[in-house]
Amino acid sequence: MERIRSMSRANDRENVDRQALEALEGFGGPPRAFQQLNERSREVFRHVVDAFVETGEPVASRTIARRLGSSLSPATIRNVMADLEESGLLYAPHTSAGRLPTDIGLRLFVDGLLEIGDLSDDERRAIDSQCNGAGRSMAQVLTEASGVVAEMSRCVGLVIAPKSEAGLKHVEFVPLSENRALVILVDENGMVENRVMPLPPGLPPAKLIEAGNYLSARLRGRTMDEARQLIGDEIARNSAEIDTLTARVVEQGLATWSGGHDDGLLIVSGQSRLLDNVSALSDIERIRRLMEALETKKDILRLLTESQRAEGVQIFIGSESALFGLSGCSVIAAPLTDQNRRYVGAIGVIGPTRVNYARIVPVVDYTAKLIGRLIG
Known part of the structure; x- marks a missing residue:
């Protein structure tokens, strides 16, 4: 019975995301939809996503009211959230009166509203120290890199090792x-x-x-x-x-x-961290599916390889990837390039869609650039 309920929730979420995409296509896609939001809607939407990232739970209008102080009345906030739901950016789980951002809504947030943080000097030194190539094989450096992004993001760390020409x-x-x-x-x-x-x-x-x-x-x-x-x-x-x-x-x-x-070697670190986010991933069935994907590795390799075709950090959110649509996860990845700017691998993390994108993006980006310098 629990498995049936799990599949039902996954199907409900898939239907919501499909409806959200259809709604946004009426606006010309996420960038156009962002332009259509007025300042009030943007502010409410930003606070909904921030609350979701913090708790992983549906966000009620009274929560947004507390965050905004007295600038908007609860009734106004409810109306704004209803409009955001109609636009496909939020949805209401059938088990709660609160709202959650759809995967399309998270994409809009990441592309238009996300303010990327920066690493502190101590964090940079910590990454430098753990990924130091002195006296270590490249395999050891890449394993450390996978571990450090897992530790600093509290997610699963992934590295596609460069294609090896070694005997x-x-x-x-x-x-x-x-x-x-x-x-x-x-x-x-x-x-x-x-x-x-x-x-x-x-x-x-x-x-x-x-x-x-x-x-x-x-x-x-x-x-x-x-x-x-x-x-x-x-x-x-x-x-x-x-x-x-x-x-x-x-x-x-x-x-x-x-x-x-x-084609390269996949190094995975911190799989057990998925269990830390069981409430955010909705149910154990989603975790099981993702664990299976990590074991087979083939689809993970293909997805991370896609990140090698673009500059900088790439973010794949939930249903944007068939691999992670049912597992309720996102991937944040960056290409590894050598000193001749050749693409030789990728590094990234997998976590629930509510991950702290603003913090994780600079962690992945800095580590990718550091490893690229070590590859030579």
Whole structure:
């Protein structure tokens, strides 16, 4: 029953956002809608969003009245909020008389009303210290970067590691169950990537060890493409010093990275922080869906890769992305560029749509620029 209610709430929110988009299209989209708001409506809308960011709860007219003092009467505020709802910027959850901003409303706020904060000197020094490249591999620096944006934003930190041209160093197969194994790949820069692969039925554990030893001997110092070519030729010529069952494990292990390893590595930090915002995310079902997305990583990589095509920090709010529409989350991401201005990765955070955008944007932006200088 709870799962049905969760899906119903998600569908209600999706319908609200679709109706909001249709309403805003009548104004010519969010920028035009912002111009249509008078000063009173902007002020009320700003306070609704501010209260929502602080509490994650529906905002009542009496809350706005207290924030504004005596400048507007409660009746006037109710009328303004009703107009904002009709315009598609607010909606009323069926469980409360208060109002929440729609995803389209949050986009309007971010694009037209958000006042970006700045980092203090202490915060800059903290980021500099944690992401210091002295004596560390790039893998360690990027992991620290993911952790620092997670800590300072109180959200989940994400980094797409730059595409690595480094040679490979070691591969290992760790059995998880009778039909699955974890494949651990390490390159010469210390980058570590883990993936789950299927196993042939009835495979003895000794065959995993044999496959790992065989791959490690041939991967060392080679790129993944070079290793695939060498091993593929050996197996095709039947010159590989392994039996048929081990060869199947080797081929499956290589296929696990097909089209993936060369596209970059996703580093995730602070997943448990999603549980800190359970009330803001509405229900545990949304968290479960997002956790699954973080595990599969494919869609996350695709979304963060989109941020590499634009300058500066990008914000994806809720239903603007199919991946996060049902999880009630937003992504704030910035591209990583080297000293030649080439795009080599991305860094960002995932959090509830009520995240403090004004604080998180400068954290992500500063960290992205710092890492870009370290990449060289």
